[in-house]
Amino acid sequence: MKKAFFVLLVGVGLFLLAMMLWQQVKESAAQVSASLEPAPVVALTFDDGPSKYWTEGLLDGLKARDVKATFFLIGANVEGREELVERMVEEGHLIGNHTYSHVQLTTVSSAEACREIDQANEVLSEAVGEVIHYIRPPFGSWQEGLDSLVDMQVVLWTVDPQDWKVQNTEIIVEKVLRQVKDGDIILLHDVYRESVEAALQIIDELKARGYEFVRVDELLLD
Ligand SMILES: [Zn+2]
Structure with a gap:
C-alpha cells in the first residue's frame, strides 16, 4: 500500500x-x-508649413527622437524660409507639394491647378535640390484628370485628429492614440503650437508601444 x-x-x-x-x-x-x-509603423505628416514660429521646434523635437517625417509644404510659405526646408532635407525628412497657395484643386480649372502644382514644385525642388514626387492636395481634393497632366503621386491620410480645428494638445494626442494602428498615415499641421506639442507626445507614446516612424515613401513602397 x-x-x-x-x-x-x-x-x-x-x-x-x-x-x-x-x-x-x-x-x-x-x-x-x-x-x-516586424514592429508596427506609422508615418507622421505635416501640412501647410513651414511655419516661422513652430517648425523649428518641431524639427528639434524630431531630431532629439531620431524620427523622420513627411512635410507637405505650401510653396508660398517656403519663400524666405528656404533654410528650414534645407534643414528638413539634411535631417532626413521627405518634402512633398501642397500647392503654391493652398487652393482647393477641384474648384479651379485644370490649367490653374497645374500652375499651382508646378509653381510649388519649382520653389520646393530649388530648396530641396531634387525633383518632388509626392503631393497632398489641400483638403484632400484631387481632380482625377490631373493624373494625366502632372507626374506626381497623391498622398492622403488615414488618421485625422482635425488638429487645426481643436487646437488643444491633449485632445489631439487622445484622438490619434485612440485610433492609430499599424500602417497609418497621421495628418497634422506644424503651423500650430498645439499640433507640434501633440506630435512629440504622440511619438513618445507610440515609441513606448513599440511603433517605428517612417516617411510616406517608405510606407507606400511596401
Ligand atoms: Zn493644407
Missing part, C-alpha cells in the same frame, strides 16, 4: 514537472515569434 502511494506520488510529481516544462516551452516559443514580428 505504501509502495503504491509512493508510485502515485512520483507519478503526480512527474506529471506536474512535465506540465511546467511544457508551459515554459510554449512561453519561450511565443516570445520568439513575437520578437520576429
Whole structure:
C-alpha cells in the first residue's frame, strides 16, 4: 500500500514537472515569434508649413527622437524660409507639394491647378535640390484628370485628429492614440503650437508601444 502511494506520488510529481516544462516551452516559443514580428509603423505628416514660429521646434523635437517625417509644404510659405526646408532635407525628412497657395484643386480649372502644382514644385525642388514626387492636395481634393497632366503621386491620410480645428494638445494626442494602428498615415499641421506639442507626445507614446516612424515613401513602397 505504501509502495503504491509512493508510485502515485512520483507519478503526480512527474506529471506536474512535465506540465511546467511544457508551459515554459510554449512561453519561450511565443516570445520568439513575437520578437520576429516586424514592429508596427506609422508615418507622421505635416501640412501647410513651414511655419516661422513652430517648425523649428518641431524639427528639434524630431531630431532629439531620431524620427523622420513627411512635410507637405505650401510653396508660398517656403519663400524666405528656404533654410528650414534645407534643414528638413539634411535631417532626413521627405518634402512633398501642397500647392503654391493652398487652393482647393477641384474648384479651379485644370490649367490653374497645374500652375499651382508646378509653381510649388519649382520653389520646393530649388530648396530641396531634387525633383518632388509626392503631393497632398489641400483638403484632400484631387481632380482625377490631373493624373494625366502632372507626374506626381497623391498622398492622403488615414488618421485625422482635425488638429487645426481643436487646437488643444491633449485632445489631439487622445484622438490619434485612440485610433492609430499599424500602417497609418497621421495628418497634422506644424503651423500650430498645439499640433507640434501633440506630435512629440504622440511619438513618445507610440515609441513606448513599440511603433517605428517612417516617411510616406517608405510606407507606400511596401
Ligand atoms: Zn493644407
